[in-house]
Amino acid sequence: MTTRKPTETEHTDIPAPLAAKAPVGRFYELQQEVIPPTPYQLTEDIVIMPLTRRRNVGLIESTTHEDADRAFFGDAYDAIVKLYDDRPLAEWEALITDLRKHWAGETIEAVPGK
DSSP states (O other): OOOOOOOTTSOSSSOHHHHHSOOOSHHHHHHHHOOOOOOEEOSSSOEEOOOOHHHHHHHHHOOSHHHHHHHHHGGGHHHHHHHHTTSOHHHHHHHHHHHHHHHHOGGGGGSTTO
16 A cells, blocks of 8 residues: 655645544534524515524624614515514514514523513
């Protein structure tokens, strides 16, 4: 059996068999333990994807209501604003409540202040 000399761009410190193995580490184990929330189908054309860490940071760091809503709703923001802008506020509040329950589960109501 002959071995070839690695090229400059190949990593020589990682054994080749590791590349073929299934992912290992706590990062991957946690992914198996978590049940991620599903997308929220608002209308036939509007789907609100669950919050990501990036959008959550944007929500926390937002300085205006619009920035917060953009972070919260993601790519669906413009369509949602168009749909709800001239609707009664109670409908908007019902959406927010339902969406939070959908993503966090019914237990959100048990949290003080929610």
